[in-house]
Amino acid sequence: MDNGLPNNKAELDARFTELYRAHLRDVYSYSYYRVGNHHDAEDLTEQTFLQAYRHFERALRESNGRPLRPWLIRIAHNLAANFYRDRSRKPEAAIEDADMISAPHTTESLVEGREELESILAGVAELPDDRREALIMRFALGMDNREIARALGRTDGATKVLLHRAIRQLEGIVAQTTAGDGPPAEGDSK
Amino acid sequence: MSVGATEFEALLREALAPVDPPAGLAERLELTLVSLTELAQDELESWELSAMRDPRNWVRPAAAVVVGASAGTALVLVRVRARHRARKRQSGNLLELAERTIHDIADEARRVLPGT
Numbered sequence: 001m002d003n004g005l006p007n008n009k010a011e012l013d014a015r016f017t018e019l020y021r022a023h024l025r026d027v028y029s030y031s032y033y034r035v036g037n038h039h040d041a042e043d044l045t046e047q048t049f050l051q052a053y054r055h056f057e058r059a060l061r062e063s064n065g066r067p068l069r070p071w072l073i074r075i076a077h078n079l080a081a082n083f084y085r086d087r088s089r090k091p092e093a094a095i096e097d098a099d100m101i102s103a104p105h106t107t108e109s110l111v112e113g114r115e116e117l118e119s120i121l122a123g124v125a126e127l128p129d130d131r132r133e134a135l136i137m138r139f140a141l142g143m144d145n146r147e148i149a150r151a152l153g154r155t156d157g158a159t160k161v162l163l164h165r166a167i168r169q170l171e172g173i174v175a176q177t178t179a180g181d182g183p184p185a186e187g188d189s190k
Numbered sequence: 191m192s193v194g195a196t197e198f199e200a201l202l203r204e205a206l207a208p209v210d211p212p213a214g215l216a217e218r219l220e221l222t223l224v225s226l227t228e229l230a231q232d233e234l235e236s237w238e239l240s241a242m243r244d245p246r247n248w249v250r251p252a253a254a255v256v257v258g259a260s261a262g263t264a265l266v267l268v269r270v271r272a273r274h275r276a277r278k279r280q281s282g283n284l285l286e287l288a289e290r291t292i293h294d295i296a297d298e299a300r301r302v303l304p305g306t
Contacts, residue, residue, distance in 0.1 A: 024219075028211035042215050049219055120205040139199075140206040171198055 004065040016056050020049060023072055026141050030073055033124075033136045034080045044083060048076040070150035073137065077151060116178070123173035131166035138163060 006012040024045070031044035052059070052072055059071050124132055130152065137143040137151060149159040 020219075024211055024216060025208055028215070029208045032209045033206065038212065041209075042212065045211065045215060046219055046222065050222070053223060116201055117205040120202055124206070135202065136206060139203045140208055167199065167202070170202070174198075 005060055012057065012060075015060065016053065019052070019056070019068055019072070023069055024049075026069060027072055027076055029140045030076050030136055031080065033140055034076070034133070035083060036125075040083065044076060044079055047079050048072065051075045051079070066150075067147065069141075069143070070147045073141070073143075073151040074153070077133065116174075119174050119177045120170070123170045123177065126173055127166060127169060130162060131169060134159065134162050135166050135170070 006015055027048050028041060028045045031048070032038065032041040035041055035044060052075055059068060063071065124135060127135070133152065134148055137148045143151070145156050145159050145163070148154075148163070149156045152159065152162075154162065
């Protein structure tokens with residue numbers, strides 16, 4: 001494997017298994033925060049790995065040895081976009097409502113009773129898509145600027161600006177919520 | 191960066207804590223991948239998977255850790271294979287057939303593994 005690429009099927013198998021095990025939690029976390037519920041997050045995660053499975057050999061070849069996590073998250077990102085498009089055609093409640101993001105949270109025990117965390121989650125739901133995604137990648141997945149840039153198809157510089165603006169905007173939303181008229185009423189997603 | 195900003199980012203990190211996938215998801219996903227490779231060996235060799243000479247061995251290492259995966263895989267395969275062959279007789283588009291079979295495997299895996 002002198003060029004970093006598998007020489008045979010066994011190595012290719014091992015690499016995919018490694019990728020899958022290393023990033024299942026990342027893909028699931030990203031999916032969960034994107035779609036806001038476990039059922040759809042499971043579907044999205046499953047579809048992401050099936051897509052990855054189909055294109056893994058080519059991705060390895062084209063990655064030039066770089067980590068494949070941004071590629072995986074980009075697959076999930078594209079699938080999530082399709083998910084939203086499909087949902088938008090149907091008369092369903094907005095998937096991005098703050099209630100939907102916070103209600104089924106598996107880390108509920110951490111967030112519950114912590115108004116500041118709840119207001120942050122609600123604020124994240126109000127951000128524009130690209131800013132919300134960047135924050136999820138940075139804070140839920142721990143991706144650095146370069147990884148996020150690759151996942152979003154942006155330059156490193158543009159990603160740095162995007163993250164900065166996302167945090168500033170979120171701070172503003174949270175400050176307004178806590179200092180102003182208090183947390184939004186239940187069911188009030190703006 | 192101000193102290194306030196640092197504290198805010200710490201809160202943000204806490205609010206957006208990583209979410210563990212349900213235990214059943216990993217099991218179901220591995221079963222789906224194993225089933226797919228079995229079918230690939232049998233029926234789907236001429237689409238994209240053909241790049242891999244022996245798809246039978248795909249994801250076997252992952253499957254090895256799944257308790258009961260063999261029985262589950264067999265059941266999924268029996269069910270999916272029957273529908274796949276019926277569809278194959280009706281379909282002239284191999285890629286479309288393959289796509290539908292992948293979805294079928296995933297759906298069947300959900301049914302075979304209750305509680306996932």
